[in-house]
Amino acid sequence: MIRLTLTEAGEFAESILRRHGFSEAYVRAIAATVVAGERDGCASHGLYRLLGCIATLKAGKVIADAEPELVDQAPGLVRVDAHGGFSQLAFQAGLPLLCEKARSQGIAALAINRCVHFSALWVEMEAIAEAGLAGLACNPTQAYVAPAGGSRPLFGTNPLAFGWPRSDALPFIFDFATSAVARGEIELHRRAGKAIPEGWGVDGEGRSCTDPATVLDEGAMLPFGGHKGSALSAMIELLAGVLIGDLTSAESLAFDAGSKALPYHGELIIALDPQRFLGADTERHLARAETLFSAIEAQGARLPSQRRYSARAISLAEGVQIPRALYEDLKGLLEAGRG
Amino acid sequence: MIRLTLTEAGEFAESILRRHGFSEAYVRAIAATVVAGERDGCASHGLYRLLGCIATLKAGKVIADAEPELVDQAPGLVRVDAHGGFSQLAFQAGLPLLCEKARSQGIAALAINRCVHFSALWVEMEAIAEAGLAGLACNPTQAYVAPAGGSRPLFGTNPLAFGWPRSDALPFIFDFATSAVARGEIELHRRAGKAIPEGWGVDGEGRSCTDPATVLDEGAMLPFGGHKGSALSAMIELLAGVLIGDLTSAESLAFDAGSKALPYHGELIIALDPQRFLGADTERHLARAETLFSAIEAQGARLPSQRRYSARAISLAEGVQIPRALYEDLKGLLEAGRG
Structure with missing residues (x-):
């Protein structure tokens, strides 16, 4: 492993x-x-992602200097056209107006269009929570997941994220794929020649399947939690x-x-x-959220981002470690x- | 069974x-x-619920003639204080302004406060979809469900519902509890002396438990889909x-x-x-939603409300049937x- 300070990694x-x-x-x-991902122990959203960023650029599938275009579409609605750039700048471009609208309207939405997307949504939820707001975010991805009861890829792994501001702690944030597992997890089982558990995927006939190759090549991944x-x-596609x-996930895959x-x-x-929402009573009610969080932790359950925040604390003190092979690939x- | 036309049931x-x-x-x-529930084959939200309505009234826990109070709280925010009445009138009171705000702002929220609640949320999502809008709804209930990794009741069965308008079909709607199953399902297993499947509940130590009595009396129900x-x-509580x-579900149970x-x-x-959101392109994009629905159905998967809509079609033609014992209880x- 190669150890880097966060500054060095950046x-x-x-x-x-x-x-x-x-x-x-x-x-x-x-x-x-990518440094935030590495810092929080999410290697799959860490420095590793630079390989995908550069490959996407070389494939002509992302614009290296796209200028996001902000549209104030309605009193409660901001739109940012990313014009084919990565999502990060589009989000940065839309965030201030989104926050301003949420504060004046009570609720507001930001639609980001035509972006290339690889960022974990918790990064964005954290920005919204730091502004004192609650946030929800979701996006389609590419069609790899069958609807419950189906047999063919239609939905993406479609992440759903939520953030809640806390004045004396890092925000309450969750960010999960609506697939049973990440596609990469099934890939890893294929490479290792291992069967996958029931519930991760189906074969081409829609039957439960534990062979990773069949799920990836002929069948489909499954959503988490059955029909729910x-x-x-489906809601995220809509x-x-x-x-x-x-684009829906099927359209994105075709694109x-x-x-x-x-x-x-x-x-x-x-x-x-x-x-x-709460006016003068805001502080009193936000304290009730803290009571809820305490009650979760008091019975030994974890808050959704606890593992990530623990990794962050370590990384802030000690930096991050990445595999030497990845480091060499990145140096490559x-x-x-060059030149 | 006793057969009633929908008019008779009403x-x-x-x-x-x-x-x-x-x-x-x-x-x-x-x-x-309750007639809508009975009509759609949801007996647990059907005429049976009248027993609970009357019992709640007799217990002094609902106001029989509460006047909902509408507050135009912010450009994107409607609040209705139900003043201790059932939720239905509060929803009716808030719906027109919610729709008006959604149409002018793009997105709007309706907060219903201090209501007694037993309505399935799909009834409300249907009203919103019929107005041409997409809707999301959720509420806490009473604390019967442990957080994943926990052992004690903290969350409610917390339903989450979503509705999407369709011009040539009944709306796309889902409405599910975020618990693994309804509490009544575990009660039925207890009465029948049957074990419950793994994943429905835990004992007082947080261990997976298949004894319904232990889950209901000492342990807790579990959410669906594990930590997700x-x-x-938790998001619904917040x-x-x-x-x-x-109130949160814990506060509601205490109340x-x-x-x-x-x-x-x-x-x-x-x-x-x-x-x-879509302006002049609305029809073209809504047609893409229909493409998604067709692709779900083409692979033999069901749209979320399909079973309910099938039951509705039968009830509209043939009326509904309720158990004689329930009919007698209601006549009682x-x-x-009287008098």
């Missing part, structure tokens, strides 16, 4: 992105995202695909046309302002982009 | 509610709700409890103080207007209320 990420021609705003935004998770995944006028680039689609974010990218 | 329900002193507006609204369902249930300044009345708490409903209520 500079390393920035230098790779810069070498390959991303504009300075994207360099900083993408580096911040499946219903949530709200963060159709309603915002952007990709086998390039295996990072997915191109939209995202919906909703912000709600406790102050606007730095060389490849 | 008149029967109304006569019972009227006898016991509900104001005419509640008589009609509650009867419509648990996170959703959004439809804390954020709207109303009930063992009376076993229908639960008293609040509810949050969010409405989004496809027209405001009619007599008991």
